[in-house]
Amino acid sequence: MELNQLDVVDSLGIDYQNNLFVLTATTVEKKDEQYSYQVLTSTGATIQEAVENIKIQENKKLYIAHLNLLVLTPRAVNQKLEEIIEYFLENTESRNDFSLALSESIDFLKINEQQNLQESIQIIEEDLGTTKSIQFEDFLKDLLEQNISYLPTIETENEVTVHSITLIENYQTSFHLSKEECILYNFLKNNIQKTAFEENIVLSSETFIRFKNQKINIAIRATLAKENDDFANQLERKIKEMFEKYKEQKIDIFNFQKILKVANYSLSQTNQTDLLDQVSLSFSIHSEVYKNENKEVLWP
């Protein structure tokens, strides 16, 4: 098949309304060393049918090997997540390395200025820690192994912004984490590069989680912009509160059960809800102040 017979998909939105899949695909084409984007929409009883409808409209085949971002709506997730996963697993063209996101509506994909959404998610993740990107394969692995995963959430009400993450449990949307909860989640997942927590500016952070003396030991080493003796206590208290909050709802928000199962074979044989009650936490949080030794001008 020739290149001019293909519509190379950059981002794809999938919604599910009135028993029909609604597809919005942003395709990319290179003309005279410049990229031009085109938005295609179609509907179908299955994803394949919707894809075929685009092919009939455009007389071109949708090529998803270069897909960067897949946006799903809560309706699509709650009603058809398994079918969507199946479509990408069975499609030989799909490389399953694209990022995922959740949004109430996929209409924002029709606006051409929103092409760098995947990059925006990554920038917010790296600079603020208030969201976390996820790739299709990791999302699937979490769902298969722990029955719980998450999707970065896109707000589209006034303007398009990336806002925290939504938990997906048993192939259904579950809780929407607040920005602070997302920062704590990223702390635990060793995913903080820069963030603002309480009144502290965290410039870097490293987290190690180990099973030690029948307890889960969380060791965090953070570099702060300003000294704060209370940082360790604040962080410990907030993590505990968040863990307890979700524990009451039988949600293993930090995947501690996996750590217990890896460390202890007999525990791995018990079912998940029993295991969560056995989790006890211990903390060793150290913070240090960032020293810029290359600074040429010292503040008087």
Next chain:
Amino acid sequence: MKWRNLEIHILLFLLTMALFFLTGIHTFSRMSQKSMILAMILGASMGYFFLSLYFYFLKNKILKLKNIPTLSALMILFFSLFILNYCLDYIAGFITYNVVNSISYSLLLFSILFVAIFVVYKGLGGIVRSAFLYFLTMVFLLAVAFVFLFPKMDFQNVLPLIDTDFTNILKSAGLYMIISLTPYFYLPFFELYWNDKRIRYFKKGFLLTQVFFLFYTLIVVSILGISITNLYAYPEVSIFKKVSFLNIVDRMESVFSLGYFLAFMTYFTMTLYGVLEILTTKFIAKEKRTVALFLIVFFLLVLNGFYKTSIVVWFLCQILLLLISCFTLKPISKQR
């Protein structure tokens, strides 16, 4: 013809590789989950024991193909056709899935057969020499891929090492043992004299091969995780999708999977050669070799047109071949 131990061992390595991936890492992982690592160690140990036993009986003796009973030869020919049929379909499916999606099946089938007939026509020397070149290509490709894959390994995905019951581990170990021993079915074609030095060399080679596959499985499971390994048809190729370096070395999975294709081709050509050798040793005159070769290909195409060999039938045929060759081909003593 005088064979070097290294050449034969490289051929055995490629045959083991083909058998391992034809069975599929996902077959082992679905059977024994994360315990597949232990199952492989157990299977390799059992394989080493049986191989030592086999070499004990072969010591200072030669295996010659012409000593095979006619009935056994007929059975080998019959079962080999099913093996060739499965292998042909698998290679075609592998290329369609991983390399080129839209290609005619018939074109693919005839291309594979054309290459195989050409190599087989050159004789065992041709197969061994091409296997040596295939091996060098594969080592280069895998070495490059592994350099980029090492940082992506997460050993949490492999632990705990025991997460299923012992029966499943034993089943998986048995399956692995058969796969690791099956390539030794091809040794009689070389008519080697089995002195102590050669036996030691082959035992070491067997262990090195097993260490490689253990290491390979560890890489696949630690990168993908057990649930994704269970899910994919080709997890061994899927890991290559993760090879990425500064957006320059990217989307190279088709290139890296060439190594497997070469291993499958070695297995296919060697089996085709085996069938031809048995046919010309027992039933058709050596002078009519070309006719015999085209006769096999004709029967293979007819079989392929009517019947698709399943993985279970293929595996059963492979076990039967191993048993027939072990119990009916008697080694003969000969002083050097």
